[in-house]
Amino acid sequence: MSTQQQEPETQEAPEDPEMKGAQSPQDRRLAEKESGAIDEESEKKAELEGETVHIKVFRYDPEVEGKQEPRFDDFHVPFEKGMTVLDAVIYARDEYDSSLTFRHSCRQAVCGSDAFFINGKQRLACKTQLSELEQPVRIEPLPHQEVVKDLVVDMGHFYDQMHAVEPYFQDEDTPEVSDLEEQHQSPENREKIKMSSRCIWCGACMSSCNIAAGDNQYLGPAAINKAYKFAMDDRESEEIKEHRLRILEQEHGVWRCQTQFSCTEVCPKDIPLTEHIQELKREAVKKNLKFW
Amino acid sequence: MAERYSSFVPGGTAWLLQRITAAFLVVVLAFHFFQLHFVNHAADVTFQGTQARMSNVGYFLTMVLFLIAGAFHGLNGVYNALVNQGLDGTPKKVVLAVLTIAGVALVVQGTYVALAMAGWT
Amino acid sequence: MSQSYNRGLVEDFGRWKEFTAGMWAWIFHKFTGWMLIGYLFTHIAVLSTAIGAAGDTAAIQAETDIYTTTIQGLEELFIVRVLEVGLLAVAVFHILNGLRLLMVDLGIGLEAQDKSFYASLILTGVITVASVPTFMKGVGF
Amino acid sequence: MYEHDVIVVGAGGAGLRAAIAAHEAGADTALVSKLHPVRSHTGAAEGGINAALQEGDDWELHAYDTMKGSDYLGDAPAVETLAQDAPEDTMRLEHWGMPFSREEDGTVSQRPFGGLSYPRTTYAGAETGHHLLHTMYEQVVKRGIQVYDEWYVMNLATTNEPDPNDRECHGIVAYDVQSGNIEGFKANDGVVLATGGPGQAFDHTTNAVSCTGDGHAMAYRAGVPLEDMEFIQFHPTSLPSTGVLISEGVRGEGGILYNSEGERFMFEYGYANNSGELASRDVVARAELTEVDEGRGIEDEYVHLDMRHLGEERIVDRLENILHLAEDFEGVDGLVEPMPVKPGQHYAMGGIETDENGQTNIDGLYAAGECACVSVHGGNRLGGNALPELIVFGKRAGRHAAGEDLGEPEIETGYTGDIEDEDDAGFPVTPGRAGLDDVDEAIASDGGVTADAKGLLERAVERERDRVERLLERDEGVQHAEIRSKLQQAMTDYVNVFRTEDGVKKALKIIRECRQEYQNVYVDDPSRTFNTDLQHTIETRNLIDVAETIALGALVRNEFRGAHWRQENQRRDDENWLKHTMVSWDGGEPSVWYRPVILEGEEKTYEPKERSY
Ligand SMILES: Cc1cc2nc3c(=O)[nH]c(=O)nc-3n(C[C@H](O)[C@H](O)[C@H](O)COP(=O)(O)OP(=O)(O)OC[C@H]3O[C@@H](n4cnc5c(N)ncnc54)[C@H](O)[C@@H]3O)c2cc1C
Ligand code: HEM
Numbered sequence A: 001m002s003t004q005q006q007e008p009e010t011q012e013a014p015e016d017p018e019m020k021g022a023q024s025p026q027d028r029r030l031a032e033k034e035s036g037a038i039d040e041e042s043e044k045k046a047e048l049e050g051e052t053v054h055i056k057v058f059r060y061d062p063e064v065e066g067k068q069e070p071r072f073d074d075f076h077v078p079f080e081k082g083m084t085v086l087d088a089v090i091y092a093r094d095e096y097d098s099s100l101t102f103r104h105s106c107r108q109a110v111c112g113s114d115a116f117f118i119n120g121k122q123r124l125a126c127k128t129q130l131s132e133l134e135q136p137v138r139i140e141p142l143p144h145q146e147v148v149k150d151l152v153v154d155m156g157h158f159y160d161q162m163h164a165v166e167p168y169f170q171d172e173d174t175p176e177v178s179d180l181e182e183q184h185q186s187p188e189n190r191e192k193i194k195m196s197s198r199c200i201w202c203g204a205c206m207s208s209c210n211i212a213a214g215d216n217q218y219l220g221p222a223a224i225n226k227a228y229k230f231a232m233d234d235r236e237s238e239e240i241k242e243h244r245l246r247i248l249e250q251e252h253g254v255w256r257c258q259t260q261f262s263c264t265e266v267c268p269k270d271i272p273l274t275e276h277i278q279e280l281k282r283e284a285v286k287k288n289l290k291f292w
Numbered sequence B: 001m002a003e004r005y006s007s008f009v010p011g012g013t014a015w016l017l018q019r020i021t022a023a024f025l026v027v028v029l030a031f032h033f034f035q036l037h038f039v040n041h042a043a044d045v046t047f048q049g050t051q052a053r054m055s056n057v058g059y060f061l062t063m064v065l066f067l068i069a070g071a072f073h074g075l076n077g078v079y080n081a082l083v084n085q086g087l088d089g090t091p092k093k094v095v096l097a098v099l100t101i102a103g104v105a106l107v108v109q110g111t112y113v114a115l116a117m118a119g120w121t
Numbered sequence C: 001m002s003q004s005y006n007r008g009l010v011e012d013f014g015r016w017k018e019f020t021a022g023m024w025a026w027i028f029h030k031f032t033g034w035m036l037i038g039y040l041f042t043h044i045a046v047l048s049t050a051i052g053a054a055g056d057t058a059a060i061q062a063e064t065d066i067y068t069t070t071i072q073g074l075e076e077l078f079i080v081r082v083l084e085v086g087l088l089a090v091a092v093f094h095i096l097n098g099l100r101l102l103m104v105d106l107g108i109g110l111e112a113q114d115k116s117f118y119a120s121l122i123l124t125g126v127i128t129v130a131s132v133p134t135f136m137k138g139v140g141f
Numbered sequence D: 001m002y003e004h005d006v007i008v009v010g011a012g013g014a015g016l017r018a019a020i021a022a023h024e025a026g027a028d029t030a031l032v033s034k035l036h037p038v039r040s041h042t043g044a045a046e047g048g049i050n051a052a053l054q055e056g057d058d059w060e061l062h063a064y065d066t067m068k069g070s071d072y073l074g075d076a077p078a079v080e081t082l083a084q085d086a087p088e089d090t091m092r093l094e095h096w097g098m099p100f101s102r103e104e105d106g107t108v109s110q111r112p113f114g115g116l117s118y119p120r121t122t123y124a125g126a127e128t129g130h131h132l133l134h135t136m137y138e139q140v141v142k143r144g145i146q147v148y149d150e151w152y153v154m155n156l157a158t159t160n161e162p163d164p165n166d167r168e169c170h171g172i173v174a175y176d177v178q179s180g181n182i183e184g185f186k187a188n189d190g191v192v193l194a195t196g197g198p199g200q201a202f203d204h205t206t207n208a209v210s211c212t213g214d215g216h217a218m219a220y221r222a223g224v225p226l227e228d229m230e231f232i233q234f235h236p237t238s239l240p241s242t243g244v245l246i247s248e249g250v251r252g253e254g255g256i257l258y259n260s261e262g263e264r265f266m267f268e269y270g271y272a273n274n275s276g277e278l279a280s281r282d283v284v285a286r287a288e289l290t291e292v293d294e295g296r297g298i299e300d301e302y303v304h305l306d307m308r309h310l311g312e313e314r315i316v317d318r319l320e321n322i323l324h325l326a327e328d329f330e331g332v333d334g335l336v337e338p339m340p341v342k343p344g345q346h347y348a349m350g351g352i353e354t355d356e357n358g359q360t361n362i363d364g365l366y367a368a369g370e371c372a373c374v375s376v377h378g379g380n381r382l383g384g385n386a387l388p389e390l391i392v393f394g395k396r397a398g399r400h401a402a403g404e405d406l407g408e409p410e411i412e413t414g415y416t417g418d419i420e421d422e423d424d425a426g427f428p429v430t431p432g433r434a435g436l437d438d439v440d441e442a443i444a445s446d447g448g449v450t451a452d453a454k455g456l457l458e459r460a461v462e463r464e465r466d467r468v469e470r471l472l473e474r475d476e477g478v479q480h481a482e483i484r485s486k487l488q489q490a491m492t493d494y495v496n497v498f499r500t501e502d503g504v505k506k507a508l509k510i511i512r513e514c515r516q517e518y519q520n521v522y523v524d525d526p527s528r529t530f531n532t533d534l535q536h537t538i539e540t541r542n543l544i545d546v547a548e549t550i551a552l553g554a555l556v557r558n559e560f561r562g563a564h565w566r567q568e569n570q571r572r573d574d575e576n577w578l579k580h581t582m583v584s585w586d587g588g589e590p591s592v593w594y595r596p597v598i599l600e601g602e603e604k605t606y607e608p609k610e611r612s613y
């Protein structure tokens, strides 16, 4: 991750790794506007500069004629050092086609809005450097989810699965009024749940999992990971942990996972999802063995 | 939401058995292959040879267990694969029934064959 | 997830190219598993000839009983030998990958899951090739 | 039409906390948010939550530090409430399962933070905000509180009595982003605005794209004054291309700032001869911009933050996430190159005027979180003081809205006759309404008939439907993106870290132009489905209103206090300016007036002292 990857990958847009002369898109836009440039011109200009990135973006709108049949639109976006896929689609939207629709908000990989299928892999657009990708960069909505419009997918099912694991701390003894006694937790235990707690609900893992694609009821890696966070937290009691395992153990729970590892591979937060799922399977088996 | 999953079916037992049979199968299958392709070549198999091996009670029992394990492992695997593809509701019950019957039939037939081989029929 | 919406072209086109090691392992394991269970049924069917053969001591002595002749008859066929090599390949892959999966279940070597998959593939190839002479011995062309 | 007792607009830290509190107080509560709750910008906060938890620490110290940090522009009752309630509310988070970082003995860790006299910043790794947000959302799920996510709130339904203090808020109008349906939401007890910061008014910001000051603008147009809007905190180290924050940790560990000549300018040019890179945020931000202005910036835009000399081991050990940030968002490897940084808008201290219970001058309208100004941060927010504000005042607003009695507030809200007005600000243009068509009026034209809340709401819904219809029907004109970037650029050019009278006036002129251009704005995307073009167009209108209040505040406040710096008077001027700047939108004409700061606390009075750097 921390290695510099700046090789130019295409002939089409040879990019200078040391390129330093770039302005921010905002500046450039402003400069163009001041000189009275309009959209077509900026496109031409962009091409002239030679340093453009070619992106192909999936388009679909159930309502608009001409977009009802899914198609790909091509955009050529001026490249600058450090540009991410999100920057490129924002540019395409603001400069070429304001109806280009996608979710995004934080631009820093914490809100989980912009997981797309980029060059055949689920990635966060804001966290993916264009320079790392082969061109043309193909940008599609997450597979296996219903497309609402362009890159926007219906996350409803994903949320349902997340909610299905009772994703909240359960501690019936929580005092209602003030003077809360601090609960203690060892740093080791906190370390154990650290990775699992980093999930930003982007849905990339769920989209990458063939089992989740085939079995709509499968809880999916993100929800199981969410449950892991609670099940492994020592602050919750043993009974509640057992209750959690029972939820995970149902037919469409952990057992459905076939250790495909694609979830682990695509997770932008580097959560070892498969490992967590496997650990829960073992926990569940151990718990059942106790009753035998 | 949560209610949707409330039909509590522990998949854990089948999952564990799938692993246990797998571990068992590794050993026996290796033995089986070795026995019938390397020690005795398949082409040279005769009823006599088979009978000699099968009438050993230990071998007989191993082979029957091998069969049971293989049948369970294979059919449970198939069932799992189908459930993974979203098999649900009545078809799922039907498939489970069919697979169980096929499995039982396979084991019964196989055991009968083994008995015949051992000459204990 | 949702399967109700057909994304047509986009959903189906060339998706497999984007599979990663773990997904290939899953596909192959599935495929080989189904082959094996299919074979198990056939195998028992073939062996069932033993039921007919049992009891006829004379034929058994002369090695002309139906069990012996069926098996040997099959083994003489080149195609059967080839299929046997195939079966071995399938079984070996399933076993090796099965062992890989068992390791994964125990939480061992998770970081090397892709490497272990490639290793199973290579080993399967090697073992299969190495076994060809034994399997092909004495078959008429 | 939907109906609930309490409607919370916005589901960031403040909104979620308010919803939980209102629910606990027995109200039928709903959250309406343009983003799914877990996407809110609270998730980006890294540093921590200030709360006096430990033995030896004390809420009074926390209050003192906050007051001092605010440059004596915080109101003591608010500051003391924050400091008093923060420990309990932080512990409540712990009980809800928030994964705080821990000490060896299992207790919650606390670390030192700038401006604090005691290490009282409670944190959860470098992701405190993420955990806070998720933990509270989990509690919302647990309680089954109704969440309308991806519903964009367009306006409030308030009555239109001539005196804003007599108005009542009965609900909101929102549209379902997914389907384009516009609906009314009737609030029987109250509406809580928790819409976050207005960072997008600036070109370069650490805030999310969704931080567009919608709540500010809605409340403002409905007649609630915006308070101390000129106080905007700029963070000195954000990445130039995206505005992603590079935490103070880098400088804390020994990172050095260089200009294009390779000079360590903090010392070389005497910006901070003692603390150098570690001087306070505004000092460093001003230094960086001076370098750029004097031609020593790199690419005429930024400076370099170099940490290579710290060595790979130390960097990986302590600043690993910085390496990832620089790599992922700027394509720079911090181990082999210096990182480009420049000041970015970070936090708005001002906001919707409320009292300690979160209530505004309009009956039934509350605000909490970054969009509100209670005011605890005054002229300058201390690191780690925003998150406790969310939970403390979010909770109070939620409770009060649900009808719980929290006692008489000490802070007054709303304009009353006996207050000092700004008469001669020398505005270069008439700010406000000029040129905006009347559909954008927030208040209903029902002549103050308050009895029929439903009818009021229906009319408000109609008005919004009209507005959308007009935006969609028009086929030509200007697109919002053009106006927005013009506005953002003007704010960054002229109302940034350095403010001059001439500059701010220029900004006001441009804002006025933006207003006029907005007259011809149109939405190109004809679809009703997930029309982000439409949403952004409405947001841009809000940004114009908010930007104007920031500029107006910056123009009138001729002194240097906290984050606000004015070239013409570069010192804190307690004699003239120990007061809050208020901007009211009355009938479309912004008026500026002032409210005295309350420095008398429960037991002591906070005497202004020099803020020493
Ligand atoms: C990078 C960064 C780091 C920070 N670090 C710290 C720190 O370490 N410590 C600290 O104390 N503070 C920190 N802060 C400040 C603090 O995080 C914010 O002030 C705080 O999170 C704001 O929370 P909020 O609930 O008010 O708003 P947000 O979390 O921004 O939530 C706003 C909500 O309102 C909704 N909304 C907005 N407009 C509408 C509308 N029109 N209709 C419907 N819904 C709407 C949004 O969907 C969202 O849910 C940091 C800020 C940033 C940017
Ligand atoms: C010899 C050693 C064997 C090992 C180590 C082994 C291992 C495994 C494992 C671990 C699985 C589970 C995969 C999962 O759920 O993720 C599996 C699945 C399966 N196995 Fe085996 N197996 C062996 C032999 C066999 C045999 C002999 C058969 C045939 C009778 C067989 C048929 C199957 C089938 C059909 C599946 C299901 C595949 C699917 O998912 O579609 N296996 N095997």
Ligand code: SF4
Residues within 6 Å of the ligand: A198, A199, A200, A201, A202, A203, A204, A205, A206, A221, A222, A225, A266, A267, A268, A269, A270, A271, A273
């Ligand atoms: S586990 Fe990873 S990939 Fe899955 S939703 Fe969470 S952050 Fe996204």
Ligand code: F3S
Residues within 6 Å of the ligand: A208, A209, A210, A211, A212, A220, A221, A256, A257, A258, A259, A260, A261, A262, A263, A264, A273, A274, A277
């Ligand atoms: S991709 Fe799916 S099969 Fe398991 S390891 Fe991940 S959940």
Ligand code: FES
Residues within 6 Å of the ligand: A104, A105, A106, A107, A108, A109, A110, A111, A112, A113, A114, A124, A125, A126, A127
């Ligand atoms: S924009 Fe928030 S995760 Fe990418």
